[in-house]
Amino acid sequence: MTGLDIARIKADFPILKREVNGARLVYLDSASSSQKPVQVLDAMEHCYRDSYANVHRGVYTIAEETTAAFEGGRAKVASLLHAGATDEIVFTKNATEAINLVAYSWARANLRESDVIVVTEMEHHANIVPWHILAAERGVELRFVPVNPGYELDLTNLEQLLDGARLLAFTAVSNVLGTINDVRTLVDAAHAAGALALVDAAQAVPHLEIDVAAWDADFVAWTGHKMLGPSGIGGLWARPEILDDMPPFLGGGEMIRDVTTTGFSTNDVPWKFEAGTPPIAEAIGLGAAVDYLQGLGLDAVRAHELALTTYALDALSERFGERLTVYGPSDLERRSGVISFTFEGIHAHDISQVVDEAGVCVRAGHHCAKPLMRVLGVPATTRASFYVYNDEADVDALVEALVRAEKFFGI
Amino acid sequence: MSGLEDLYREVILDHYRAPRNRGELPVPPAHKVEGFNPLCGDEVVLYLEVKGDTVSDLRTAGQGCSISQASTSMMSAAVKGKSVQEARQLIRAFKSLMSIHETQLEGGETDGSDAEELQGVRLGDLAALQGVVKFPVRIKCATLGWNTLQQGLDEATQSATPSGSGG
Numbered sequence: 001m002t003g004l005d006i007a008r009i010k011a012d013f014p015i016l017k018r019e020v021n022g023a024r025l026v027y028l029d030s031a032s033s034s035q036k037p038v039q040v041l042d043a044m045e046h047c048y049r050d051s052y053a054n055v056h057r058g059v060y061t062i063a064e065e066t067t068a069a070f071e072g073g074r075a076k077v078a079s080l081l082h083a084g085a086t087d088e089i090v091f092t093k094n095a096t097e098a099i100n101l102v103a104y105s106w107a108r109a110n111l112r113e114s115d116v117i118v119v120t121e122m123e124h125h126a127n128i129v130p131w132h133i134l135a136a137e138r139g140v141e142l143r144f145v146p147v148n149p150g151y152e153l154d155l156t157n158l159e160q161l162l163d164g165a166r167l168l169a170f171t172a173v174s175n176v177l178g179t180i181n182d183v184r185t186l187v188d189a190a191h192a193a194g195a196l197a198l199v200d201a202a203q204a205v206p207h208l209e210i211d212v213a214a215w216d217a218d219f220v221a222w223t224g225h226k227m228l229g230p231s232g233i234g235g236l237w238a239r240p241e242i243l244d245d246m247p248p249f250l251g252g253g254e255m256i257r258d259v260t261t262t263g264f265s266t267n268d269v270p271w272k273f274e275a276g277t278p279p280i281a282e283a284i285g286l287g288a289a290v291d292y293l294q295g296l297g298l299d300a301v302r303a304h305e306l307a308l309t310t311y312a313l314d315a316l317s318e319r320f321g322e323r324l325t326v327y328g329p330s331d332l333e334r335r336s337g338v339i340s341f342t343f344e345g346i347h348a349h350d351i352s353q354v355v356d357e358a359g360v361c362v363r364a365g366h367h368c369a370k371p372l373m374r375v376l377g378v379p380a381t382t383r384a385s386f387y388v389y390n391d392e393a394d395v396d397a398l399v400e401a402l403v404r405a406e407k408f409f410g411i
Numbered sequence: 412m413s414g415l416e417d418l419y420r421e422v423i424l425d426h427y428r429a430p431r432n433r434g435e436l437p438v439p440p441a442h443k444v445e446g447f448n449p450l451c452g453d454e455v456v457l458y459l460e461v462k463g464d465t466v467s468d469l470r471t472a473g474q475g476c477s478i479s480q481a482s483t484s485m486m487s488a489a490v491k492g493k494s495v496q497e498a499r500q501l502i503r504a505f506k507s508l509m510s511i512h513e514t515q516l517e518g519g520e521t522d523g524s525d526a527e528e529l530q531g532v533r534l535g536d537l538a539a540l541q542g543v544v545k546f547p548v549r550i551k552c553a554t555l556g557w558n559t560l561q562q563g564l565d566e567a568t569q570s571a572t573p574s575g576s577g578g
Binding site (some may be wrong): 021346347348349350353354357364365366370373379380408409410 | 415452546
């Protein structure tokens with residue numbers, strides 16, 4: 001149905017060959033964390049087996065090789081995000097740590113009491129709690145852009161909300177609703193109000209063609225494990241002049257130029273923010289993941305997910321009608337491959353448990369977005385999310401498993 | 412679906428579909444206590460009325476999965492009208508049931524401490540929940556109502572005056 005050869009892609013993912021509870025593994029939880037292709041596994045194994053040493057320290061051959069491969073991972077991410085330069089990419093543990101880096105370094109150096117930070121009601125806890133912590137510590141005011149009944153941001157009062165704001169921090173794509181926000185419009189509104197803009201791109205980078213320059217954002221947080229890469233590595237892109245001005249967050253080795261008994265001077269960006277031995281094999285694996293995604297083409301990835309989401313929404317609606325409620329924009333062009341739903345009379349946890357019996361992995365719960373769940377008025381939803389290795393047979397397996405769940409609970 | 416039928420026994424589904432002691436009590440004299448499972452968003456609200464040494468009335472509210480809501484319903488039926496001491500004994504016994512390892516379940520034997528807690532306590536329908544231990548993630552669902560009860564009893568008995576009128 002699209003340009004991607006899904007059978008060939010599936011063959012690249014060793015885990016998809018296994019069975020769960022006697023059934024074929026149907027993995028529909030990529031918004032939580034994606035599976036890894038053999039290319040990523042091979043790159044990491046090659047690092048540990050053939051050429052492993054610490055980076056930026058040794059002068060011997062394998063240290064040089066490892067450093068080049070590690071920095072090569074950074075260059076690949078820079079190319080994926082269309083960053084102006086490789087050193088605009090700071091490696092962190094994940095998107096959460098990238099947002100915390102901004103909160104602990106930039107925000108604490110620049111924000112004073114009664115300054116305003118604006119976030120949205122559809123944020124992941126990772127883009128709420130660091131600001132709550134800052135608000136409690138510094139007397140900063142936290143405001144929320146509401147979500148409207150169409151599951152999109154209500155921008156009606158955005159200008160008033162941004163009055164006095166120093167930062168607008170928002171997600172590019174909702175991890176619950178799948179809503180794709182208009183990043184450039186929000187960034188422009190922030191800049192017009194004199195605020196900087198932070199984009200949580202954890203759910204965007206794996207699925208959409210991203211251009212940080214076209215977004216005109218100031219900070220972009222992302223993570224490796226949702227984009228076919230390993231866990232333990234993610235990062236922050238920020239405008240170079242901001243990174244230069246930001247004080248270091250974590251202190252230690254690697255981030256210094258000189259240390260004396262009376263003080264220290266910092267290393268250049270990005271290493272200024274990368275204290276201690278970094279996730280070396282992870283950066284190399286991430287580089288392989290970027291190669292894999294670019295090999296498929298992000299436009300083809302998006303087209304595939306759009307087609308599969310359309311197929312799934314039609315199948316769910318046809319089979320279950322009004323007993324199943326989907327939370328997300330009706331305009332499919334404005335939503336990602338994430339389908340959150342509730343089933344009349346069956347709790348999300350129970351659905352997830354029963355469909356697991358058929359090898360189907362879906363997430364159940366609040367998806368680390370409790371303020372949004374309160375807006376939706378539900379304690380939990382079931383979420384199916386798609387990626388490059390999913391096909392219509394996976395959707396059919398989900399629908400069949402849901403039919404069994406319905407029978408099991410006697411609805 | 413043999414594994415699933417261990418988890419979702421008929422008596423559990425019955426309590427889920429028709430929860431007992433559902434509702435609210437005026438506060439005071441009742442004591443209100445809330446319990447949350449931060450992992451899944453399950454929520455249990457208990458209204459406890461302790462008169463003298465007795466859990467004279469108890470109502471439950473909140474929302475969540477079949478296991479958390481059925482366990483709370485079964486708990487409410489088991490402790491209503493019982494003495495505070497009996498209720499605490501049931502809490503200990505139920506938590507022991509939840510900590511029994513799967514292999515012990517099949518062998519029918521428990522180790523010393525758990526067996527001690529369970530001895531002489533009639534679990535009745537509650538025993539149906541023992542299948543939950545085969546699904547470790549769900550144990551927290553099953554114990555949510557009981558932990559909330561424990562907290563409520565602690566608070567209600569602490570705030571109670573010697574004459575037994577609730578604070």
